[in-house]
Amino acid sequence: MSTVVASAAVARRQQRLDRGARVGRAGMWVVLLGALLLSVAPGLYMLCLSFMDNPQLFAGRLVPYPRAWVASNIGRLYWNSVYVSTASMVATVALSALAGYGLGRIRFAGRGVVYGIVLIGLTIPLQIALIPLFMNLRTLGLLNTPFALIGPYTGFGLAFGTFIMKGFFEGLPRELEEAARLDGAGELGIFARVMLPLTRPAVATVAIFLFLQNWNEFLFALTFITEGRMRTLPTGIYALLSSEFYGNYPILAASLVLFSVPVLVLYFVFQQQFVEGITAGALKH
Amino acid sequence: MLSIAARRSWRRHAAGYAFVGPALVVLAAFLVYPIGYSVWLSFHEWDGYTPRWGPFVGLENYRALAGDEVFWRATLNSIVFVAVRTPLEVGLGFLLALLLNRRLVARSLLRTLFFVPVVMSLIVVTIIFQRVFEPNTGLLNTFLRAVGLGAFTHPWLGDPATALPAVIAVSVWKNVGFSLVILLAGLQSLPQDVVEAARVDGANAWQLTLRVITPLMRPILALTALLSIIGGLKVFDLVFIMTRGGPTYSTEVLATMLYREAFELNHMGIASAVAVILVALVLSIARVQTFVLDESRAGGKA
Numbered sequence: 001m002s003t004v005v006a007s008a009a010v011a012r013r014q015q016r017l018d019r020g021a022r023v024g025r026a027g028m029w030v031v032l033l034g035a036l037l038l039s040v041a042p043g044l045y046m047l048c049l050s051f052m053d054n055p056q057l058f059a060g061r062l063v064p065y066p067r068a069w070v071a072s073n074i075g076r077l078y079w080n081s082v083y084v085s086t087a088s089m090v091a092t093v094a095l096s097a098l099a100g101y102g103l104g105r106i107r108f109a110g111r112g113v114v115y116g117i118v119l120i121g122l123t124i125p126l127q128i129a130l131i132p133l134f135m136n137l138r139t140l141g142l143l144n145t146p147f148a149l150i151g152p153y154t155g156f157g158l159a160f161g162t163f164i165m166k167g168f169f170e171g172l173p174r175e176l177e178e179a180a181r182l183d184g185a186g187e188l189g190i191f192a193r194v195m196l197p198l199t200r201p202a203v204a205t206v207a208i209f210l211f212l213q214n215w216n217e218f219l220f221a222l223t224f225i226t227e228g229r230m231r232t233l234p235t236g237i238y239a240l241l242s243s244e245f246y247g248n249y250p251i252l253a254a255s256l257v258l259f260s261v262p263v264l265v266l267y268f269v270f271q272q273q274f275v276e277g278i279t280a281g282a283l284k285h
Numbered sequence: 286m287l288s289i290a291a292r293r294s295w296r297r298h299a300a301g302y303a304f305v306g307p308a309l310v311v312l313a314a315f316l317v318y319p320i321g322y323s324v325w326l327s328f329h330e331w332d333g334y335t336p337r338w339g340p341f342v343g344l345e346n347y348r349a350l351a352g353d354e355v356f357w358r359a360t361l362n363s364i365v366f367v368a369v370r371t372p373l374e375v376g377l378g379f380l381l382a383l384l385l386n387r388r389l390v391a392r393s394l395l396r397t398l399f400f401v402p403v404v405m406s407l408i409v410v411t412i413i414f415q416r417v418f419e420p421n422t423g424l425l426n427t428f429l430r431a432v433g434l435g436a437f438t439h440p441w442l443g444d445p446a447t448a449l450p451a452v453i454a455v456s457v458w459k460n461v462g463f464s465l466v467i468l469l470a471g472l473q474s475l476p477q478d479v480v481e482a483a484r485v486d487g488a489n490a491w492q493l494t495l496r497v498i499t500p501l502m503r504p505i506l507a508l509t510a511l512l513s514i515i516g517g518l519k520v521f522d523l524v525f526i527m528t529r530g531g532p533t534y535s536t537e538v539l540a541t542m543l544y545r546e547a548f549e550l551n552h553m554g555i556a557s558a559v560a561v562i563l564v565a566l567v568l569s570i571a572r573v574q575t576f577v578l579d580e581s582r583a584g585g586k587a
Contacts, residue, residue: 042413099308108301121316123571125519128560129319155315187300216406218522234408256409267404279470
C-alpha cells in the first residue's frame with residue numbers, strides 16, 4: 001500500500017520535473033530563436049532593400065545591382081580592396097612567422113622588450129598612429145597609394161600575427177628541433193624545414209583573420225585615401241552616402257550586398273580558423 | 286678571445302634578432318615611432334599645414350581639453366557607452382553560450398549565425414541600422430505603427446536623448462557574438478569532472494549554472510568584459526558613420542573627437558592630446574587584464 005502511495009508520489013514528482021523541463025526547453029528555444037531572428041534580420045532586411053526598385057515597392061528584380069555596380073565603381077573598389085588586403089596579409093604572415101619563431105624558440109637578449117612591444121600593439125588603439133602616419137605619408141608623397149594602407153595594416157596586424165605564431169611555436173615539442181640539430185641543421189634550416197610545415201593551422205588562422213580585418217578597415221582608409229579611384233570598399237561605399245545616391249537605399253543596399261558577399265563566403269568557409277583566431281587572441285596571453 | 290660558450294650565446298642572440306628583425310623594423314616604423322610622435326606632438330601647437338610644428342606649449346593642450354565642454358562630453362559618452370554595452374554584451378553572450386553549451390539540434394549552425402554580425406563590416410551594419418532607425422519609412426517606426434504602438438515612433442538618431450542609446454544598441458547587436466564565442470570556448474574548457482560531480486550530487490540545471498559553472502567562469506567572464514571595455518573605448522566607425530558624433534555632441538566619443546580636432550579643425554596638438562588620453566585609458570584597462578589573467582592562471586594551478 002505504502003509503496004503504491006510512494007510510487008505515485010514519485011510519479012507526480014517526475015511529472016512535475018518533466019513539465020518543468022518542458023517549460024525550460026520551450027523557454028530556451030524562445031531565447032535562441034529570438035536571438036537568431038535578431039542576428040539575421042538586419043542582413044535579410046538589407047537583402048530585401050537591395051531588390052526594391054524604389055523604397056516602397058518590392059520589385060523582386062535585380063535592377064539596383066547593375067546600377068550599384070556602376071554608381072560606386074565597385075569593380076575598381078573590389079580590386080583595390082583585394083590588392084591591399086592580400087598584400088598586407090602576405091607581408092604580415094611572413095614577418096610574423098619569422099618573429100613568432102624567434103620569440104617562441106630562441107632565447108635572446110631583449111626578447112622581453114620585443115614581446116612587450118607586440119603586446120602593446122595588440123591592445124593599443126590605432127588612433128594613436130593616425131596623425132603621425134598621415135603626416136609622414138603626406139611628406140613622402142605616399143597618400144592615395146596602395147602603400148598608404150598596406151604599410152599600416154601590416155604594422156598593426158603584425159602584433160596579432162606574431163602573438164599567435166609565438167604561441168604556436170612555443171607549443172611544438174623540443175625533440176623536433178634537437179633531432180634536426182643533431183643532423184647538423186642550422187637555425188634557419190630548423191625553421192624552414194622542420195617547424196614551418198607544422199604551423200599551417202596557425203598560418204591559416206592569422207591569414208584569414210587579418211584578411212577580414214583589413215577588408216573591413218575604415219579609419220586609416222578614410223584618412224589616408226582621399227581620391228575616389230584609390231578607395232577601398234568601406235570608404236568607397238561610405239562616399240556614396242555623400243553623393244547623389246544619398247538616401248537611395250536600393251543602390252546603397254545593393255552595394256552593401258556586393259561588399260559583404262566575399263566576407264560572408266570567407267567566414268563560412270574558414271569559420272574554424274576565424275573563431276580560433278578570436279579565442280586564441282582572447283584566452284591565451 | 287671569446288670562449289666557445291660565449292660565442293655560442295652571441296650567435297644565439299644574433300639568430301634571435303635575425304628572426305625578429307624584419308618585424309621589429311615594421312613595428313618600430315608603424316607603432317613605436319608614431320606613439321612617440323603623438324606624445325611629443327601633444328605638447329605642441331600645430332595646424333598640420335606649416336612644414337614645421339608650431340611652438341612647444343607644454344601641457345597647454347591638456348589644459349585646454351580640461352576646460353573644453355566637448356571633451357568632457359566625449360569622455361562621459363565613452364564611459365556611458367562602455368558601461369552600458371559591456372554588461373549587455375557579456376550578459377547576453379553568456380546566456381547564449383550557456384544555452385549552446387548543451388546537446389542541441391543545429392547547435393553549430395546557431396553558433397555560426399549568431400556570429401555573423403561580428404564579421405559583417407561596420408559600414409554595412411551602420412548603413413542598415415541608419416535605415417532601421419529612419420523616422421518616416423524606417424523599419425523600427427514602421428513596425429511600431431503596424432503593431433499599434435504608433436505613439437512610440439521617434440526620430441531615434443535625430444534626438445539627442447535617444448541617439449546614444451540607439452548607437453549603443455547597434456554596438457551590442459554587433460558584438461554579442463564575439464562574447465558568445467569566447468565564453469563558449471571557455472565553457473568547453475571547464476574541468477568536466479567538477480561539473481559532472483555536481484550533477485551526480487543531484488544539482489539541478491539552475492544550481493549547476495549559478496553555483497558551479499558561473500564561479501568557475503569568473504576569470505573568463507572578467508576577461509571578456511575587459512575586451513569589451515577596450516573595444517568600446519576604441520569605437521570610431523560606428524559612431525562616425527551613424528551620427529558623426531551628433532546631434533549636438535550627444536554621441537561624440539573620444540575617437541570621433543580626435544578625428545574632428547585633427548582633420549576638420551586642424552588642431553593637431555589637441556587631437557594628439559586626445560589620442561594620448563585615449564591610449565592611457567586603454568592601456569590602464571589592459572593592465573587590469575594581465576592581472577586577471579595572472580590570477581586565473583594561478584587559480585588554475587591551485
